[in-house]
Amino acid sequence: MSKDAIVLGAGIVGVSVALHLQARGVRVTLVDRRAPGEETSFGNAGLIEASSVVPYGFPRDWRTLLRLMRNDSTMLRYDLRSLPAYARWLASFWRESAPARLAGAAHDMLPLIGRCVAEHEALLARSEARMDAYADTRPDAGMDPDARTDLRALVRPVGWLEAYRSPAEFEREREEALRVAGQHGLRVNVLDAAGLRAAEASISEGYAGAIHWADPASVADPGALVKGYAQLFLREGGRFAKGDALSLRKEGSGWQVRTEDGPLTAELAVVALGPWSDLVTGPLGYHVPLMAKRGYHMHYASEAGAPLTRPVVDIEGGYVVAPMNRGLRLTTGVELATRERPPNYAQLDAAERAARPVFGLGKRLDDKPWMGMRPCTPDMRPVLGPAPRHAGLWFAFGHNHHGLTLGPVTGRLVAEQIMGETPFTDPRPYLPQRFA
Structure with missing residues (x-):
């Protein structure tokens, strides 16, 4: 019929x-x-994230929460006028991000x-x-x-990199990455600082190491x-x-x-x-x-001596630099702001300052930053x-x-x-x- x-x-x-x-x-x-x-x-x-088996939960470490409350992070920003609209949703998100519930979400x-x-x-x-x-x-x-x-x-089977500035954080996360990869049959490569530079010659010094998740694809x-x-x-x-x-x-x-x-x-x-x-x-x-997590991006010319071949997530920085057909795309973390609030480019500007010397970002290629919303x-x-x-x-x-x-x-x-x-x-x- x-x-x-x-x-x-x-x-x-x-x-x-x-x-x-x-x-x-x-x-x-x-x-x-x-x-x-x-x-x-x-x-x-531009990630087809075949390795992201654990959803992005609400941070539950009090040190991280205190840092995010300062509202100056490239990982998370919030609009004060919008917070009342998010209050109930954030309370539910916090509850669902408890370890047992997060494990249930990953299973589902x-x-x-x-x-x-x-x-x-x-x-x-x-x-x-x-x-x-x-x-x-x-x-x-x-x-x-x-x-x-x-x-x-447009679809490149190159995976993506989680890059860590802190040696201690890198050591902790490498063990967790190997555990998750073994549990779910994922391909993962652990790169020390020298290994990262060998894999991505365009990245300058500053990272203690990176985890290369090989299963995801990158979309140009x-x-x-x-x-x-x-x-x-x-x-x-x-x-x-x-x-x-x-x-x-x-x-x-x-x-x-x-x-x-x-x-x-x-x-x-x-x-x-x-x-x-x-x-x-x-x-x-x-x-x-349903609430929106807003985000921003901008494209840049590259001034690095070699091309970036795969997306890189700066874990502590809270941003992604991805090679696109138009240039290097810098994407921000999360902004909590309701649909009607005007754009606030401070988060993107902060990410740009952090990423520019590491990735050789050159001039901006877009007339203005792009803003979008993730339905969550x-x-x-x-x-x-x-x-x-x-x-x-x-x-x-x-x-x-x-x-x-x-x-x-x-x-x-x-x-x-x-x-x-x-x-x-x-x-x-x-x-x-x-x-x-």
């Missing part, structure tokens, strides 16, 4: 859901206010993390198989129908990857429409949303709007505790599954720091549920009713 669906949100998650539904014979229209890959999916560190996330690279590979292979059909691409997604994006070249242009996946969706007969997701409403036995082409009605609707998802689900009576739940699990009280409505959001990582595997799991297939993993840890 054929179905039709509206997928709200054209980031990595929404595009992936659309592709997986399309592969199962569903007629899908992707709806967003902007072209695919131009919001949260555009501005991350492992089936998704474990398949993240394989599901990206499946979409890359599907895209390669359709390269000869580019002439059929329709330009209604704000993309050049004649453009040929080599998606495979996350926005282009999402656009490439969206082009695959269009080439295979999907539709894209610019529209207002906030206009979603029940219409008979289906769902309707307003678009520039007029009202659009379908049997199914999937909310995949990242940090804006609660603006749609809230009026329908679903109070999912306090229990560190995404919200994937049917809306408990509305037939035909599905949720796919709340991926915390791992939207790019988990987009394709999310698309598979949500599509399997919608179509009544046996899911590849138990979906219960991610279902919306846990927040009822």
Whole structure:
């Protein structure tokens, strides 16, 4: 029996859901206010984090907490006016980050993390198989129908580096890394200071060592990857429409949303709007505790004598430097500020001062810093599954720091549920009713 669906949100998650539904014979229209890959999916560190089996929890060491409370860290900043809005969410996040609960979150996330690279590979292979059909691409997604994006070249199997300035911290974390790698069958290499310089000649002195997680992939242009996946969706007969997701409403036995082409009605609707998802689900009576962790990035020319070959996370510094097609992308840690608050570039400026001499950052290449929002739940699990009280409505959001990582595997799991297939993993840890 054929179905039709509206997928709200054209980031990595929404595009992936659309592709997986399309592969199962569903007629899908992707709806967003902007072209695919131009919001949260555009501005991350470009990591497909196959090694991040333990979610990013709330720091529980009192020394770290005291340091973060000073509000001058590149790892975490907060907007004082926004803190009341975050208070309840932070209390839940603190509780869920207790060691036993964090271990439970890691257990629940492992089936998704474990398949993240394989599901990206499946979409890359599907895209390669359709390269000869580019002439059929329709330009209604704000993309050049004649453009040929080599998606495979964007995804590099080089892993990433955790770099440590403190010798004591490096020694502690290397033992934990080896334990986690052994437990989960991950590939890891421990590099002392000399080994790090040999692996990445562009990095100057300053680090005691680094841990090279070899399983993750690095994406040279996350926005282009999402656009490439969206082009695959269009080439295979999907539709894209610019529209207002906030206009979603029940219409008979289906769902309707307003678009520039007029009202659009379908049997199914999937909310995949990242940090804006609660603006749609809230009026329908679903109070999912979704909050945004804001972040910033800037691209730089390189003045180092050699190219950086893989992303580097400065653990104590709380920032990432990643080689991108546009240049070296510096991404910040977390800023707690509500959606309506203006950008505050102090965190990025501080990260730039710390990273410039170590990585040879040259001139800024962007007109202004980019700011985006990570959609986060306090229990560190995404919200994937049917809306408990509305037939035909599905949720796919709340991926915390791992939207790019988990987009394709999310698309598979949500599509399997919608179509009544046996899911590849138990979906219960991610279902919306846990927040009822």
